[in-house]
Amino acid sequence: MTPTIELIKSHRSIRAFKDQPISQETINLLVEAGQAAATSSFIQACTVIQVNSIEKRQQLATMAGGQSYVEKASTFLVFCADMKRHELACEMNDAQMQSGFTEQFITATVDCGLFAQNVAIAAESLDLGIVYIGGIRNKISEVSDLLSLPELVYPVFGMCIGVPDQDPDVKPRLPLSIVLKQDSYDDSKDRELLADYDKHVKSYYHSRGSNTKEMGWTDQISGMLVKEARPHMLPFLQKRGFIKR
Numbered sequence: 001m002t003p004t005i006e007l008i009k010s011h012r013s014i015r016a017f018k019d020q021p022i023s024q025e026t027i028n029l030l031v032e033a034g035q036a037a038a039t040s041s042f043i044q045a046c047t048v049i050q051v052n053s054i055e056k057r058q059q060l061a062t063m064a065g066g067q068s069y070v071e072k073a074s075t076f077l078v079f080c081a082d083m084k085r086h087e088l089a090c091e092m093n094d095a096q097m098q099s100g101f102t103e104q105f106i107t108a109t110v111d112c113g114l115f116a117q118n119v120a121i122a123a124e125s126l127d128l129g130i131v132y133i134g135g136i137r138n139k140i141s142e143v144s145d146l147l148s149l150p151e152l153v154y155p156v157f158g159m160c161i162g163v164p165d166q167d168p169d170v171k172p173r174l175p176l177s178i179v180l181k182q183d184s185y186d187d188s189k190d191r192e193l194l195a196d197y198d199k200h201v202k203s204y205y206h207s208r209g210s211n212t213k214e215m216g217w218t219d220q221i222s223g224m225l226v227k228e229a230r231p232h233m234l235p236f237l238q239k240r241g242f243i244k245r
Helices: 003-009 024-035 054-063 084-092 102-125 134-146 190-207 217-225 233-239
Strands: 046-050 075-082 129-133 153-162
Touching (some): 075 102, 102 129, 129 134, 134 233
16 A cells, blocks of 8 residues: 555544644645546536635635634635636637536536545644535525625535644545445345444444444444535525535
């Protein structure tokens, strides 16, 4: 196993950070690593907002559901799917951009995911910790207003970055045989594999020092998926110029 693969497999979400700043030079380097990610058709549809304002950080922490580490982490970045500059590119070439296609939404969102994961791996290679903050989508309209995001731009998620002040265990992932299938989709053994995986997840939660849970993976997922999942997202995205056709 290479050091790179070992680093990737050792990922943990960090939610406690030391009061230790990260230089702007380092942040620039991390974002440049993000830019090196694959991008669909060279579209480069990710923009990163580095939030330095203490007041804005406090508001974002509240909007994200009271996640205090949004405020306390050394650095907080918001990754935005951005088709605005593409509209400008068309204008610069006297072309009328055809926007609102679902495919454009998908490619821009995937670009953000690839970009951000490069940032995460680069940060962890420097012994920094990260945690993704999807909770900013709880109040996505308010977050967009706070960050002055224009039409054709939406915040996909945030990311806290800092020097870790905790050392959690690696959370066990799904069995490879569930995730990696050969030639076709065969889930005939998945029920048995998931039942065994539930035991591993329960053991993980039982052994960790804080925020212990008495549940496996399937009951977590079933509990989550019987609820509405941010139904405000579709009208918000359509209002912003996405997913119209």
